[in-house]
């Protein structure tokens with residue numbers, strides 16, 4: 001009889017060997033650092049992103065523009081540099097249109113919705129969402145008017161601070177989220193509305209919790225973890241609550257739905273559902289209505305509000321830039337009317353400032369992941385089907401060959417002879433068929449909110465305080481919470 005300890009050691013060795021044989025990378029796979037079984041490269045880095053950058057930079061130097069890294073048990077590659085990024089997102093994009101889906105996400109969403117769906121469902125949902133956005137106009141108000149109206153509310157609540165130091169996060173998030181709510185639910189909420197606050201709180205919680213250790217473990221060992229208690233179970237419960245919220249909105253819409261006059265995304269979706277009564281051949285069903293709505297809320301809120309938070313922070317730090325924006329606003333718009341997207345053409349400086357905020361803010365440093373759908377060859381390397389693909393947007397946005405002062409805030413990067421200059425190495429919304437669906441909307445929101453606020457206020461650091469550009473990593477890179485003063489201009 002062998003000793004129990006020997007048996008244990010033998011089985012552990014066997015498991016590890018089996019793992020390596022099963023997950024051995026194929027011939028001609030992109031190079032990368034060594035991995036641990038099951039967790040891959042996950043624990044080679046501090047979870048602190050500033051460390052991650054340092055760690056990986058050495059790898060890029062050592063291994064080149066296409067490196068392999070395993071996140072948990074997910075084989076991944078990181079692509080650096082415009083030539084390769086363009087190849088993946090244009091010529092070869094057919095092979096890169098999928099999103100990797102974690103077991104956690106799959107448990108909640110299946111293959112439904114907009115952001116993590118793939119194949120026919122994604123195609124239908126994306127086309128429908130884009131069309132609905134274009135036709136909004138939904139109801140009587142154009143999207144532009146909705147943003148302008150919200151900008152007034154936002155300026156009002158910021159004015160209530162009377163120039164005293166405050167953290168703008170709460171107000172900005174409420175204002176931005178109201179734009180998506182007005183598209184999906186046909187209404188905006190007051191910032192002190194209990195139901196609205198509950199919704200924003202839930203979204204924030206699921207985003208935060210999904211980064212927790214129990215959720216990471218769930219993604220590596222779903223079949224074991226599903227029987228264990230922990231924060232992954234909390235995430236499931238909170239997502240159920242979010243779905244219930246949308247489904248209640250759906251019920252109340254159904255009561256006074258008039259197909260002749262769609263008021264919002266939900267109404268337009270009802271029309272589509274009525275057109276496709278056979279539920280087996282269409283993605284226009286209640287599950288997708290709920291998932292697509294939640295995807296719009298999650299994808300459209302934090303991204304845009306974090307960008308605006310970076311904008312106010314940069315303006316408070318760079319008073320000379322803010323003064324130039326104000327001079328341009330005063331010259332082109334004045335004080336008597338609200339800014340609109342039609343003003344963007346005649347406001348190159350303001351436009352350049354917003355672009356520079358997005359370049360420096362760099363809120364999605366590794367883009368949103370894609371997945372290889374068929375064995376492919378990139379830069380001479382073999383990428384097997386199922387590999388996760390990340391693109392290094394930081395490397396583009398901070399490329400010393402492309403930007404005069406890559407690490408300093410400088411709107412001149414987007415100006416030439418006083419005119420706005422487009423830059424190729426600027427990809428905050430990514431590119432290709434799966435690029436950000438909300439880009440137009442986000443750009444309108446950023447322009448109107450930013451310009452409307454700078455028209456009415458001068459943003460300043462609190463007396464005797466120095467503002468910092470320290471950041472925090474979540475779903476996006478956001479500034480650590482800060483306080484500023486909004487001093488009324490008139």
Ligand code: HEM
Nearest residue numbers: 114115299300303304368428429430434435436437438442
């Ligand atoms: C400054 C604000 C925003 C930034 C920087 C941003 C950035 C991005 C990026 C990088 C992607 C991934 C693209 C790819 O895989 O190639 C994405 C996808 C997406 N974004 Fe945005 N986004 C912003 C605002 C919005 C807004 C306001 C909405 C709401 C309508 C939105 C909805 C989406 C959706 C639905 C997707 C998934 C598209 C798909 O998978 O087909 N985004 N966004």
Ligand SMILES: *[C@@H]1O[C@H](CO)[C@@H](O)[C@H](O)[C@H]1NC(C)=O
Nearest residue numbers: 053054056057078392394395
């Ligand atoms: C992305 O590029 C930046 C800048 O070159 C670098 O510091 C960082 O380590 C890179 N990250 C990855 C994951 O390759």
